Amino acid sequence: MTELKTYTREEVSRHAAEEDIWIIIDNAVYDMSNFIDMHPGGVFPILEYAGKDATDAFYGMHRQEVLLKYNRYKIGTIEGQKEQITIRQHGDLSKVPYAEMSAFLGYKSPYYKDSHLRYQKGLRKICDELKTEAQECDSAGDRPSDEFAKKLGSYHLLAAHVGPGSWLHDVVLPGNVPGKEYDYFHDMITHQEFARWGTPGLVAGLVGGMTISLPTVLNYGKPELKARLVPLLLTGEKRMSLAITEPYTGSDVASIRTHAKKVEGGYIVNGVKKWITTGRFADYFATAVKTEKGISMLLIERQEGVETKAVKTAYSASAGTSYITFENVFVPDANLLGVEHQGFRVVLSNFNHERFMLIAQSVAAARNAVEECFKWAMQRKVFGKRLIEQPVIRNKLAKMIAGVESCQTWTENIAYQMNHMNYAQQADMLAGPIALLKYHATRMMHDVSDDACQIFGGRALTKTGMGKYIEDLQRTYKFNAILGGSEEIMADLGVRQAMKKFPADARL
Template sequence: MSQLAANPIPFSEPPYLCGLPSPYYTPAHRRFQTACRQFMWDNLLSHALEYERAGEVPAWVYDTFCQHHMLLPNLGAPLPVDWLKRLGIHEILGVKVEDWDYLYSGIYFDELSRSGLAGVGASLNAGFSFGIPPILNHASPAFQERFLPDLLTGRKRCCIAITEPAAGSDVANITTTATKTADGQHYLLNGTKKWITNGIWSHYATMAVRTGGPGPAGLSVVLVPLQDHRGVSMRRLRVSGQRTGGTTYIELDAVRVPVGNLIGREGDGMRMIMTNFNHERVSIAVGVTRQARVALSSAFQYCLKREAFGKTLMDQPVVRHRLAQAGAELETLGAFVEQLLYQLCHLPKDEADRKLGGISALAKAKAGMVLNECAQCAVLLFGGAGFTQSGQGELAEAILRDVPGARIPGGSEDVLLDLSVRQLVKLYRAEERKLKQSKI
C-alpha cells in the first residue's frame, strides 16, 4: 500500500496511475500524489485497520497532520491563500498554496481513503471539510480574526452540526432554536444534534439553528462552543460503520452563545448550508470511489488464488461476470468524478455552485450506489471470509458496513437524486428564459 505497484491489481487504481494517458493530471499533480501517498501510509493508513478495530485514531495522528498542514486540503480549492500566508503556511507537500486546485483536492481525498475505511479519514477532517468553510465564505473579517488562526492550524477543532433526530436531509425543518436574551447580547440555544462526526473531540460546532420562523427563511448558522461549555452535553453514538469517526449526539439546554458568534446574517443559514453541501458531496464522492476500488480489487486478487471445484474462482464464468458488472460501474464513476473535479478547476466558485450543485449531488448519490455494488460483490466472492470480522475478508466486511455512511450523510440518496433533477430543470428553464428574451 505504501508505494504504487509496478503492476497494479485490476480496478485498484484510477487509470492515470496505471500508466494510461489522462488529460487532467500535470507532472506537478503526479508529484503531489506520490508524496501524499507516502505521507498517508507513514502517518495513518499503515495502521488503519488496527485503529478501526479499536474505534479511535490516536490523538497524535491529528497533531501530525496539522503540523504538516495536511488537513488544509480538506478546505477544497482555491485555498484561503492570504490567511495561510499570514499564518506562515506557504506550501503543502511541495505545492504552493496559491497553486492549489480541485485536482489536488481530488488526489488528497483519494489517498486519504486508500485504506478502504471511511472512518479513519473522517476522524480527522470533518472540521476542515465542512465546519471551517462557512466561516471562510460568509463570516465577517472581525469574526475570522477571532477564530481562524486557531482553527486553520488545528489548535482548536470544530465540526459541522446540522442533522437532528427528526431533521436530516430535511434541513428546512431544523428545530434547534437560538433565541436572543433580553439584552440582545447572547443567544440561548435549545435542541439536539445527532450523528455529528467528530463532535466528541471538537471545541466548536458550526451549527444550524432556528433564529426566526418556520421554514428555510428562519435558519441561521452560529459557531457554538462545545467542550466544557455550560448546557452542552455530548456522547458518542455506536454506528455500524465508520467506527473511528467519533459520531456524536449533542444536547443543548439553554446554551448561552454570544451574538457575535453568528456567521453571516440571520436568516441566511439555508443558503450557506446548501452551498457548503456542494463541497461535502464532491469530497464524499471521491473518497467513496476509492473505497469501491479497494473492495473490488481485494476481491479480484482473492479470486486469482482461491480454488473451488478444482479451479480458481477467476476461472469460473459467473465470478468473472460479477467482477465485470461491478468494474464497469466503478470505472464509469471514476470518469464521472474526474470530470467533475476538472470542471471545478475551471469555473469560478459562484458559477460552479450554480451549474454543478445538482451534478455534485448526483455524483455523491451514484458513488454510494457503486460502493454498495462493489462491496456486496466483494463480500459474496470472499464467501464465509467476507462475513467474518477477521482474516482474509475482514476489510471487505468492514467496507460493506461503511456503505450506509456513504449513502446517507451529506444528503440521503433518494433526496439527492431528486435534488439533482430539480436543479437541472431549474438551470434549463433559466437558460430557456434567456433565449426567449434574446429573441425579443
C-alpha cells in the same frame, strides 16, 4: 541488520517436528518453533507444512501484512531463489489492473499535470506510513489522538481537506506542491488517498467533520473569529463539527427545533442535535438554530451547557458520531456566521464540496474493493481451480471495474468544471450533475460491495483477515448514500435542476 542465512530446500525439510519446525513462504524461511503454539489458526495447519513450501497455503489464509508483522520469525532465504511475490513498500502504486487511476499508470489524460502526480506520490507515502495507526485506532473505536491530527496538520493535510482556497496559499504540500497550485484534482486525490485506509469511520471523525464545518467559518465568520479559530483547527490542535440534523429531522433543515433567543450581546441556545460526526471530540460546533425570522448559523464553543454523548453507528466509534444537548448556552454576537435569519445560505454553501468529497471517497473505496477481489480471485483456489477461472467471478469483476471507471471519469469531468467555474457558476451549473453523480457513485458502491461480498464469501463478514476491507465496505457504504443528501434526494435534485434548464420550446 544481520545478514540472513541461505538454506537449501533439503535443509529446510529436516526441520519438520513440532518443537523444530521451519516453513518456506515465497523465497523466505520461517522458524515457527516458538510461534506454533501462539498461531491464531492453530497448530494443525502449520504442522501440515512442516519443512515444506507453504506459499500458496499461506496466501490462501493471510494478508501480506501478516508477514511484515511477524518478520521476526524469518531466519533466512532459499539458496539461489529470488522473491516471486512483491511486498508492497510505502508509497508504491499497485500493479494490479484497475487498482489505480489510469493517469497514474502512464495512460494519457487531458486533466493531470505533473503537480497532481507529484502530490499523489507524496501523499500516498504519508498515508501508507500512517495506515497501521489509522487502522488500529479505527478497530479500537478510539478518539483519533491529538498527535495524529497534528501530524496531518504539519503536512497541511487538514487544510487540504477543506478544498482549494486562500488557507493553502502560503504552504507547501506533499510532493513539493505549492499550496497555490492546489485545485479540485488535488482535492479529489486527497479524499481518495485517505479512503484507501479502509477506515471510513476514522476518516469521518478525523477530517470529515472539519471538512464540512470549517468552510462556514472561513466563508462566513467575522475576521476576529477566523483569526482565533482557523489556525487551531488547521494545525490539528482543535476539532470542529457541523451540527444541523436533529432527532426530529434529517435533510429537512427548515424543521429544526433547536432555537436561539436574542439577548443583550448574543443568543441563548437550547435544543438537541443528532448524528453529528466528530461531535464527541469537537471543541466547536457550527450549529443551525431557529431564530425569530428564520434559520441562523452560530459557532458554539464547548462550554458548560454543551453535552455530547456517543451515538453508536455501523461506523467505528472513531467517527465521534454524537448526540448533542445545548442547555441555556450563551453564544456571543461575534460567533454569528453570516447574516442573522439567513443561515440557509450558509448551510447550502458547502454542499457541492461535501458531495464531491463523498463521491471521491466512494470511488476510491470501490476501487479498493476491485483490487482486493482481483487479488483474491487470482490466489484463492476452490474445487481445485482458482476463483478467477469461474466465468461468474470474471463477470462480477467486469461489472465492478466498469462501475468504478465510469464514476471516476465523471468525477474528473466535474473536477475540471469546478476548476474553471466561479462559485455562482458552480451553484447554477454543477449542483445537478454533482447530485446525480453522488447518486450514481453510491449506487455503484452498493453493487460493488454486494459483488465483493459474494466473491469473498464468509471472509467478507469477518472484521480481521483476508476480507477485512470488504467487511468494512459492506458495513459502512450506506453512510455515503445518506450523508450529504440521500440517494433519493440526490436523484430528484439532479432531475429537478435539469428541468429548470429544459427549453420551453423543446418537443418530440
